Structure formats: structure tokens, C-alpha cells
Amino acid sequence: xxxxxxxxxxxxxxxxxxxxxxxxxxxxxxxxxxxxxxxxxxxxxxxxxxxxxxxxxxxxxxxxxxxxxxxxxxxxxxxxxxxxxxxxxxxxxxxxxxxxxxxxxxxxxxxxxxxxxxxxxxxxxxxxxxxxxxxxxxxxxxxxxxxxxxxxxxxxxxxxxxxxxxxxxxxxxxxxxxxxxxxxxxxxxxxxxxxxxxxxxxxxxxxxxxxxxxxxxxxxxxxxxxxxxxxxxxxxxxxxxxxxxxxxxxxxxxxxxxxxxxxxxxxxxxxxxxxxxxxxxxxxxxxxxxxxxxxxxxxxxxxxxxxxxxxxxxxxxxxxxxxxxxxxxxxxxxxxxxxxxxxxxxxxxxxxxxxxxxxxxxxxxxxxxxxxxxxxxxxxxxxxxxxxxxxxxxxxxxxxxxxxxxxxxxxxxxxxxxxxxxxxxxxxxxxxxxxxxxxxxxxxxxxxxxxxxxxxxxxxxxxxxxxxxxxxxxxxxxxxxxxxxxxxxx
Numbered sequence: 001x002x003x004x005x006x007x008x009x010x011x012x013x014x015x016x017x018x019x020x021x022x023x024x025x026x027x028x029x030x031x032x033x034x035x036x037x038x039x040x041x042x043x044x045x046x047x048x049x050x051x052x053x054x055x056x057x058x059x060x061x062x063x064x065x066x067x068x069x070x071x072x073x074x075x076x077x078x079x080x081x082x083x084x085x086x087x088x089x090x091x092x093x094x095x096x097x098x099x100x101x102x103x104x105x106x107x108x109x110x111x112x113x114x115x116x117x118x119x120x121x122x123x124x125x126x127x128x129x130x131x132x133x134x135x136x137x138x139x140x141x142x143x144x145x146x147x148x149x150x151x152x153x154x155x156x157x158x159x160x161x162x163x164x165x166x167x168x169x170x171x172x173x174x175x176x177x178x179x180x181x182x183x184x185x186x187x188x189x190x191x192x193x194x195x196x197x198x199x200x201x202x203x204x205x206x207x208x209x210x211x212x213x214x215x216x217x218x219x220x221x222x223x224x225x226x227x228x229x230x231x232x233x234x235x236x237x238x239x240x241x242x243x244x245x246x247x248x249x250x251x252x253x254x255x256x257x258x259x260x261x262x263x264x265x266x267x268x269x270x271x272x273x274x275x276x277x278x279x280x281x282x283x284x285x286x287x288x289x290x291x292x293x294x295x296x297x298x299x300x301x302x303x304x305x306x307x308x309x310x311x312x313x314x315x316x317x318x319x320x321x322x323x324x325x326x327x328x329x330x331x332x333x334x335x336x337x338x339x340x341x342x343x344x345x346x347x348x349x350x351x352x353x354x355x356x357x358x359x360x361x362x363x364x365x366x367x368x369x370x371x372x373x374x375x376x377x378x379x380x381x382x383x384x385x386x387x388x389x390x391x392x393x394x395x396x397x398x399x400x401x402x403x404x405x406x407x408x409x410x411x412x413x414x415x416x417x418x419x420x421x422x423x424x425x426x427x428x429x430x431x432x433x434x435x436x437x438x439x440x441x442x443x444x445x446x447x448x449x450x451x452x453x454x455x456x457x458x459x460x461x462x463x464x465x466x467x468x469x470x471x472x473x474x475x476x477x478x479x480x481x482x483x484x485x486x487x488x489x490x
Contacts (some may be wrong), residue, residue, distance in 0.1 A: 026045055041121040041396055043145055048473040052481065056488060059445055060283040061469050062270075063225040065114070065165060066192075066263060067107060067437040068232030068428065070292025071099070073256055082261045085268040086287075093285075093443025094450045094484050099457045101291050103384075103394050103403065105428050105435045107232070107349060108142055110290035110459070111167050116146035117463035117477030127429075128335055129344045129398035131355045137348055139335035139451035142167060146476035149223070149467055154179050158222050158470060163199045164190065165227035174210065177217050183419065184211040192228040192259070196266035199226050203273040206399040223470060226270075230259045234278025235293035235426045246424055247301040256293075284447060288462050294352060294430045296411040297422030304423030306479045311421060312414035313379045313406060314347065317354060322344055324373050327360075332415045351413045352430040356402040367401055376405060381407030382431050393478070405431045443470075446485045457482070 077083035089095075101110055102119055106127040113123055121127050124145040131138045150171040153160045161180045162168040172181035184194040184203065186209075201208035202224065206217045233240035234255040243259065246252040251280050267287070274280040298307035318330040331343040332354075341345050348355040362370075367385040374383050382405040389403055406412060412428070414420045430437040440459060446469070460479035467474045468485070 010306050024026060041124070043122060043124075043476055044478070045475050046478060048475075049481075051474065052468055052485070053473065054446070054469050054471045054488065055486075057222075057471070058282060059222070059469065060220060060274075060279055061223050061466055062274075062283060062285045062444075063165075063223070063466055064267070064285070065111070065225070065227045065288050066231055066287065066439070067227065067229040068235045068293050069259060069260075069289035069436040070235070070434055071097075071439055072292070073231065073235075073253075074262060074439050076253065077257055077260055077264075080257065081256055085264045085271075089285075089441055089443050090451050092337075092449060093441060094448040094453050096440040096442075096457050097452055097454045099288070099438050099440040099459055100436050101438055101459050103239045103389065103392060103431070104350075104353070105291045105430060107290050108140065111165075112142070112144040112146070112148070113460050114288070114290065114463045115143060115148040115150065115167055117460050117467065117474045117479045118146045119460060119478060120395040120398075121390070121393050122146040122238075122478060124395055124397060126395050126398045128348055128350060129355065129400065130333065130339075130348050132357070132359075132399050135336045137346075142170070147474055149463060149470070149474065152468065152472050152474065153223055156472065159219065160223040161199075161202050161221040161223075162225040163195050163202070163216060163227065165225040168225065175213065175215075176410045177215060180210075180215070180217065182208075182210045182215075182220075186212050192230045192263045192266060195226055195228050196263075196270060199224060200266075200270055200273045203270065205277075220274075220279060227228045228263060229354045230263065231256060231289075232293075235428075237424050237426055248424060249299040251297055252295070252424055252426060265387060273340045276446065277479045280444075282445050284442070284444040286442050286462055286466055288414060288439075288459055289438045291428040292433075292435045292438050293426040293428050294434040295426050296352065296406075296409045296413075297425045299409070299424065301423050302323060304421045307423070309409035309411070310423060312412055312418040313410050314349070314354065314412040314414070315418050316377070316379060317347075317374075317404065317412070320374065320377060321356075321370075324370055328358075330356075332412075334415055347412075349412045349415070350427070350429040352406055352411055352427050352435075354404045355398070355400045357399045360403050362401060371402065374402075377407075379406055379410040381405050384431075401420050403431075442482075442484060446488070448484050448486055450484070 109125045125143045150168040163182045172179045184190045202217045234243050237252045239245050243255045298304040298310045304310045321328040321330050328345050330345040331339045332347040333339050346357045371383040384403040386401050461482050464479050465482045
């Protein structure tokens with residue numbers, strides 16, 4: 001009996017927490033800057049090309065962002081005969097089979113990048129980074145230095161309603177029906193069902209209650225956006241939206257697929273509402289996400305006691321850096337904190353990938369040599385140097401010299417308690433395909449019916465395409481244009 005209680009006590013100690021809370025630059029020489037100067041990316045305004053813009057004003061755009069919708073979720077849903085609506089829609093447009101996000105693959109930065117059509121070197125949001133000037137780890141929230149779709153539609157007085165797409169909250173109003181931010185009724189769980197129900201009422205022109213305010217939007221807004229995070233919550237394996245915490249990886253996936261099937265049904269209801277209003281044929285629909293989800297830690301709760309993936313690998317990373325160079329004093333620094341005076345390598349992480357900033361200036365050649373040594377470790381899957389990150393559009397103001405990405409189910413959680421054990425978890429601040437490759441589909445008005453599209457695409461291009469369909473360019477967008485629209489019908 002004592003052994004039984006000991007086992008239960010150990011299991012309770014396994015950590016099931018630890019999720020993320022949720023311009024082309026001016027070159028600084030071959031080394032991408034010397035690493036000490038406060039070099040930053042200027043916010044650039046690419047030359048706009050108005051030739052592709054929609055000129056009609058009687059069309060509509062719907063943007064649905066399903067936070068945490070990894071591509072492999074869709075693959076599994078198809079295999080199990082789920083997500084029937086999403087499967088059927090690819091015949092009406094383009095299903096992007098090779099859609100990817102950008103570093104850091106975290107919600108707030110990625111949401112900002114999508115609605116600005118730009119990488120973080122324009123938005124200046126990477127979630128968390130070490131600021132050399134203040135000698136402190138900075139935690140960002142919804143900052144976005146670039147222009148967004150919401151900024152422009154409000155400026156141009158294009159009617160817009162957003163159901164809980166939080167980046168619009170500071171731009172829209174809770175009472176002005178021409179630029180309306182909608183939440184669920186007070187006391188109602190804010191899951192996907194509640195949010196889609198609000199959007200459907202908006203489209204049907206019937207009364208609904210947002211918070212404690214009853215409203216009616218008589219005319220369908222030209223832009224409707226919906227944000228849901230059910231897939232994100234179940235993917236992290238959190239107790240949310242009436243889903244219980246799973247005790248195994250298979251259970252986690254089952255929760256995700258069940259949530260996806262519910263959302264799939266609500267998407268069909270929304271489509272039916274547009275058809276009832278007689279404007280479905282004039283509406284362009286966009287569904288995508290900010291990131292996928294990488295499983296980490298032990299695959300089962302019981303396995304957390306013995307799995308090689310349970311405990312954090314950041315102490316191993318610290319020791320490896322010390323072995324590479326005895327002057328490397330690594331410190332994993334929490335948000336809002338400053339490193340100790342003896343620290344020479346500052347580590348910043350949200351739990352999976354680790355950003356390294358060397359206080360002493362290192363050349364790109366030196367960083368490449370460290371990268372080569374780090375990649376010899378079996379728990380490290382990828383390493384990107386400063387220049388490699390900058391070439392991918394990563395904000396150089398984040399002062400990242402090396403980005404270290406764990407392999408398999410390894411992780412860098414446990415900043416203050418590296419001996420803690422993690423099991424049946426999911427997170428997305430990773431370059432692994434499970435986080436990077438995401439779901440995306442565009443269909444409807446003026447969209448070519450291509451079906452499957454296998455070309456490599458970046459999700460920030462969805463923002464450029466949404467703006468194009470609404471008749472404007474985004475001032476700071478640097479994502480490639482999607483050549484998927486047909487000419488305006490005569």
C-alpha cells in the first residue's frame with residue numbers, strides 16, 4: 001500500500017503545465033552587425049502594386065483563424081473520416097498542402113504577422129527576447145509596429161465585425177456596428193461553438209448579446225473575422241472548453257480531433273448563413289492558423305517516471321556550451337529579469353526552442369562553429385545563426401545569436417526547476433514540422449479552383465491576399481503575393 005501511495009505522489013509531481021500563454025533589413029556587413037550595437041530593422045514601406053487589387057465594393061471577406069491548427073491534425077482527421085466540410089471545400093478553391101509559419105511560431109507574434117502580411121522584422125514582435133540596452137528579458141504582448149488589415153478597414157470605413165480576434169480589440173469598438181468587436185454573452189463559455197454562433201447571428205442579421213449588450217447588425221459586414229483557440233487548448237493538453245486533460249498522446253490527439261469535428265460543423269453552419277443571405281457567391285473565405293503543435297515530454301503520464309523526454313535539457317545545453325568554451329557562462333533568464341553579472345550567454349525560451357545571446361560579440365564564423373558542435377547532441381534538432389534568422393525575416397532587434405531547437409520530444413522547460421517531469425504535453429515554439437507546417441485554405445469569390453496546391457507558401461501571404469480582396473495594399477507587407485485570384489467578372 002505504501003508503494004502505491006508513493007507512485008501516486010510521484011505522478012502528481014509530473015508537470016502538466018508549461019505552455020505559452022498563450023522589411024527587408026539594412027545589412028550590417030557579412031556578420032549581420034557586430035552583436036553589440038543596438039542595430040534594429042527599419043520599418044520599410046515596399047512600393048505598392050495596385051494592379052491586382054479588387055476594385056468592386058460589393059464583395060465580402062471572411063477570415064477564420066483556428067489557433068493551433070497543425071497540418072498533421074488535418075491529415076489525421078481525413079484518415080478517420082472527420083472534417084467533412086473542410087475536405088469538401090478544397091474543390092471550391094485552394095488547399096495549401098505546404099503552408100508554413102515563421103519564427104518564433106508563437107501566437108501573438110504570428111497573429112500580428114498574418115494581419116500585417118509581414119515578417120517580424122516589420123512587426124517587431126517575437127514574444128520574448130533579451131534587450132542588451134536595458135540588460136533585461138523583455139516580455140511582449142500584442143505589440144505590432146506594422147500596419148494591419150484592421151487599421152486600414154477602419155480608416156477606409158469598410159464595415160467590419162470581429163468575433164474575438166484579439167489583435168483587433170484595440171482598433172474596433174464594442175458598440176459601433178460599423179467596426180464591431182464581439183465577444184460571447186456574459187457567463188457563456190467562450191469556445192468555438194459560442195464564437196461561431198455569434199458570427200452566424202451577425203450574418204443572419206438577428207439580435208445577439210455581446211457581453212451584456214444586445215446588438216443587431218442589419219447589413220453583413222464586408223469583413224468578418226473569427227478567432228477560436230479550442231485546438232490550441234486541447235493541443236497543449238489543458239483542461240479547457242469541457243475537454244479533460246489526456247493521460248496519453250493518443251488521448252491528446254483524440255481531444256483535438258473531436259474539437260476539430262465540432263468546429264467543422266460550425267463552419268458549415270456559417271456557410272449556410274451566407275447562402276441564406278444570398279451573398280455566398282460574392283464572398284472569399286480564408287481559414288488558417290498561427291502555428292501547429294509539437295508533442296513534448298513523455299508520451300504517457302505513467303511514462304513520465306522513466307522517459308528520456310520527461311526532464312528539461314537546458315542543463316545539458318549549459319554544460320555543452322561550457323565544454324565548447326570555458327568562458328561561456330550560460331544563464332536561462334526569465335521574463336522581466338536580468339542576467340547575473342558573471343553571465344556571458346543569455347538564454348531565453350518559452351519552453352521548446354532556446355534563444356542564445358552572447359554578451360561578447362561573435363562573428364558569423366564563430367557562431368557557425370558553435371552550431372556545428374551543438375548539432376552533435378542528440379537532443380538538438382536544428383540550430384540557426386544570427387544571419388540565418390535575419391534572412392528568414394526574424395527581427396534583429398531581438399538580439400538572437402543562435403536559435404537552438406530541440407529534436408523529437410525533448411524540451412527546454414523548467415527554467416526554475418529543471419528536475420521537474422513533463423508528460424503528454426504539446427507546444428509550438430519550435431521549427432519542427434509539427435509546429436511549422438500548418439493548415440490553410442482559401443475558397444469562394446474569384447478564387448481559382450485548383451484543389452490541392454503543393455507549392456511552399458508562407459502564411460503571412462494570407463494577409464496580403466485578404467487585403468487584395470478588400471481593395472488595398474498593406475503598407476508594410478513583405479510577404480509574397482498569392483497568384484490565386486481570377487479577373488473580375490464582367
